[in-house]
Amino acid sequence: MKNIKSKLPYVTHHIFSEMSALATRYNAINLSQGFPNFEPSQELLDLVGICLNDKSMPLVNQYAPIAGLPFLREKIAEKVHSSYGIEVDWDKEVTITVGATEGISATISAFVWPGEEVILIEPCYDSYKPAVDTVGGKTVIYTMKSPDFKIDWDEFAKLITAKTRMICISTPNNPTGTIMQEEDMLKLSQLVHGTDIIIMSDEVYEHMVFDGKTHESPLKYDALRERTVSVFSFGKTYHITGWKVGYCIAAPELTVEIRKVHQNSVFSVSHPLQKALAKYMDISDDHLKLPEFYQKKRDLFSEAVKGSRFKLLPCAGSYFQLFDYSDISNENDYDFCVRLIQEHGVAAIPVSRLYTDFKDDHLIRLCFAKTDETLLKAAALLKEV
Known part of the structure; x- marks a missing residue:
């Protein structure tokens, strides 16, 4: 059919799925999409x-x-x-x-x-x-x-x-x-x-x-x-x-x-x-334990990336951490995220894709809802960037 008019013509590749797919393709640590890599309660x-x-x-x-x-x-x-x-x-x-x-x-x-x-x-x-x-x-x-x-x-x-x-x-x-x-x-x-x-x-x-x-x-x-x-x-x-x-x-x-x-x-x-x-x-009452649980992961990750060229922004909530990479590259954030996957083995989300006008402040989003082992491995890779 020729006369199909899209209500969402700007929706093409979903950035979360795209970065996760690239992470799989290059066997990178996936800190892009917001999901845990550990199991829920066995109970x-x-x-x-x-x-x-x-x-x-x-x-x-x-x-x-x-x-x-x-x-x-x-x-x-x-x-x-x-x-x-x-x-x-x-x-x-x-x-x-x-x-x-x-x-x-x-x-x-x-x-x-x-x-x-x-x-x-x-x-x-x-x-x-x-x-x-x-x-x-x-x-x-x-x-x-x-x-x-x-x-x-x-x-x-x-x-x-x-x-x-x-x-x-x-x-x-x-x-x-x-x-x-x-x-x-x-x-x-x-x-x-x-x-x-x-x-x-x-x-x-x-x-x-x-x-x-x-x-x-x-x-x-x-x-x-x-x-x-x-x-x-x-x-x-x-x-x-x-x-x-x-x-x-x-x-x-x-x-x-x-x-x-x-x-x-x-x-x-x-x-x-x-x-x-x-x-x-x-x-x-597992929900009562979440603030301490995720704050420990936030702090573990933040401490582990010290000495890198990334600047971490304050994180008061959620399980996401923003990283400023402006001291590393002048690339736009999408290209930087692709290269981060291909060359350094860590997947992140370019924050510009969460603005209507693709505003680019050289920020990437990483998810710390991961095992401590995964976070430490990712931090070691990020310190090499």
Whole structure:
């Protein structure tokens, strides 16, 4: 057919898949794509087998309820309350999604109409803009500046218009590792007061906040609670990115609309995996150990690359570390990442690919959700660059 008009003509090679493929081709250490190279809890894995085969749980291998298993949503509401002191109605406010990405997409699809504006804070996860473009929305870009990647809320305010339908935030931020703090939430509250603007809050790295700081969800703030859709990831929390199970929390009137999109796109999420996660949450507090677990990996990696020509930027959260290579090369970051794989055996993500305009600050993103052995091997290679 000749007359096919792409809604996403700029989407070609996916940078994460591309760098992972190059890592495989050149047998490089893959610190590009954001997934652990270690196994999840054996107890959790065992529960999957139990849930698949236990005949006392009828229909566990058939469709799950559209919104997700009640027991799992109850456990989520309990965790959110214990973690942040937030009261959540598990029945009316929690929806299980096919990973956080589907939760993000469903949220944007549910509320953004053609011509309405969505403010993105870049650099950011690369699924936001395609989701907006697919429904005919218009992205408006706020660009954070290296190396601190903080938001100047006075400048940000200039982007808000009568057409602004949504603001997408991410904390901890991928790829920068920065976090939003109480003062940011208060500023955001002031900006959206008296408007119908919805906040899509990507919080998949909620339990990876370091140095004694705490995760600030907009759900904690009365002025933001009723307009926020917060999106979370079991994949990030339990080292199971391949399961593609996430969830979103939103006020009932927002949840109703998100579920309509969810029902008519994916319908429901893997039943036995939901059952296993619910059972695991009932007996485990593993999420409480994540800040210390990943801070140790961050510090191990940072210490191991000392003496290299890379400059490390601050990392307050997530499992990503930004490296400035400007003392090494004037190459653009994409070419540098390709050469890093081919000649030095380490795969990274060029940060410019997480900006709409490919802004290049000579920064690369590396993932430290890896075994200590892998991180030390990668650090040794990076010191030779």
